Every structure is written in structure tokens, then in C-alpha cells.
Amino acid sequence: MRQAGRVVAEVLQQMSSTVKPGVTTAELDSLAERIIRKAGCMPAFKGYHGFPATICASVNEEVVHGIPSLRRLQDGDIISIDVGAIYQGYYGDAAVTLPVGDVHPEVLRLLQVTRESLAQGIEKAVAGNHLTDISHAVQSFVEKNGFSVVRNYVGHGIGNQMHEEPQIPNFGKPGRGPLLQEGMVLAIEPMVNTGDWQVETLADNWTVVTLDRKWSAHFEHTVAVGKEFPQILTKL
Numbered sequence: 385m386r387q388a389g390r391v392v393a394e395v396l397q398q399m400s401s402t403v404k405p406g407v408t409t410a411e412l413d414s415l416a417e418r419i420i421r422k423a424g425c426m427p428a429f430k431g432y433h434g435f436p437a438t439i440c441a442s443v444n445e446e447v448v449h450g451i452p453s454l455r456r457l458q459d460g461d462i463i464s465i466d467v468g469a470i471y472q473g474y475y476g477d478a479a480v481t482l483p484v485g486d487v488h489p490e491v492l493r494l495l496q497v498t499r500e501s502l503a504q505g506i507e508k509a510v511a512g513n514h515l516t517d518i519s520h521a522v523q524s525f526v527e528k529n530g531f532s533v534v535r536n537y538v539g540h541g542i543g544n545q546m547h548e549e550p551q552i553p554n555f556g557k558p559g560r561g562p563l564l565q566e567g568m569v570l571a572i573e574p575m576v577n578t579g580d581w582q583v584e585t586l587a588d589n590w591t592v593v594t595l596d597r598k599w600s601a602h603f604e605h606t607v608a609v610g611k612e613f614p615q616i617l618t619k620l
């Protein structure tokens with residue numbers, strides 16, 4: 385899982401140096417696939433329930449599961465890139481939202497708050513805490529900053545499958561759900577909206593957008609629960 389995580393981190397690092405106005409999301413997708421295969425891994429998303437690509441590329445009001453296309457990124461856009469890799473049957477999964485060129489300060493704040501809410505959640509991934517301590521940490525940080533968390537999509541356990549038990553909501557009361565134990569591996573992934581939390585799926589049956597069409601950000605890491613501190617596996 386460390387190896388899969390490292391490759392995922394490498395892809396996202398490459399994405400952040402490649403994303404700029406004029407680049408298409410399909411170009412990002414083929415770059416991601418090359419990096420994954422060159423490292424001896426397999427793309428985890430391609431073919432998953434029929435998803436056609438290596439990355440999910442979700443622009444602006446798109447929350448998650450956007451399909452890479454010939455759409456060219458424009459100055460002022462944001463793009464959420466989610467990617468998974470499989471190494472010898474084990475999975476890594478992570479996401480970032482990147483600014484494209486010059487982005488409005490309030491949108492940059494959305495990105496910072498979402499990234500920090502993930503960090504706050506990860507801090508709770510320690511043995512002896514309850515699962516929803518993570519959920520509560522994410523939600524309270526996001527709402528304190530005036531944004532909302534998506535309810536319909538959640539984080540998940542991960543291992544030799546991409547989505548394992550338990551589900552990890554980004555909202556809820558603390559102190560509930562399973563007790564965290566050393567060695568559990570969790571994909572923690574807040575999706576945060578500038579407007580209302582409600583979302584809908586477009587006619588392509590994949591792309592999830594905010595109902596009010598305000599913008600949304602998504603950050604994710606694959607994290608191993610530790611005895612004293614969490615270990616982020618999708619980090620270089």
C-alpha cells in the first residue's frame with residue numbers, strides 16, 4: 385500500500401506542475417496513466433463500474449467523478465483530480481484541488497479550508513479514537529469557516545479493494561462508529577462546497593455537481609491508523 389500510495393502521490397505532484405490554462409483534462413489523464421504504468425502499477429479507476437479513465441477530473445462546480453475530456457482548463461478555474469493506483473493487488477487513493485492560473489481569493493480560501501479540514505480529520509486517525517471523531521473534526525472545521533460538507537459521498541476503508549468498510553462520513557457527532565486500531569487504512573476525503581451541501585449527478589451518470597452550481601473542492605489521502613500518530617501513505 386505504501387508503494388501504491390507513493391505512485392499516487394507522484395501523479396498528483398506531476399498534475400500540479402502540469403495544470404495550467406489551455407491544458408485539456410484528457411491530457412492530464414494520459415499523463416497520469418503513463419506514470420502509473422511506468423511504475424509497475426495499474427490505474428485503479430479505469431474500468432471500475434465502467435469508469436472510462438485513470439483520473440477523475442472535476443472542474444469548478446463539479447464535485448467528484450468528472451470524466452476527462454477535450455475541455456481546456458481556463459484561467460480562474462479550479463480542478464479536482466482524484467487518482468487511484470494498484471500495486472500487487474493493494475490500493476492507494478488520493479485527490480487534490482488545484483487552481484488554474486489566477487483564481488479568485490475566495491476560491492483559494494475554499495481550497496485552503498478543504499485541505500486543512502483533511503489535515504484535521506487525519507489527526508484523529510489514531511488508535512483509541514472512534515471513527516466519527518474524524519467526521520466531526522472535518523465538519524466542524526469546514527462549517528466554522530463558512531462552507532458546507534457534501535453528505536452523499538464519503539471516505540472509505542481501503543486495502544486490497546478500493547472501497548472497503550467502514551464508510552467515513554465528513555460530518556456527524558464524535559465518539560461513534562468503530563474504535564480505530566493500529567494498522568487500519570482509511571481513505572479520508574472531504575468534499576467541500578462554497579454554497580449548499582446538496583449535489584446531483586449529470587446525465588453522463590458520473591459527474592457529480594453542486595445543486596446550486598457553486599464551486600466545490602476535494603482533498604483526499606490514504607492514511608494508516610497509528611498507535612500514536614497517523615501515517616499518510618499517499619505522500620512523497
Ligand code: MG
Pocket residue numbers: 477478539540571573604
Ligand atoms: Mg476515495
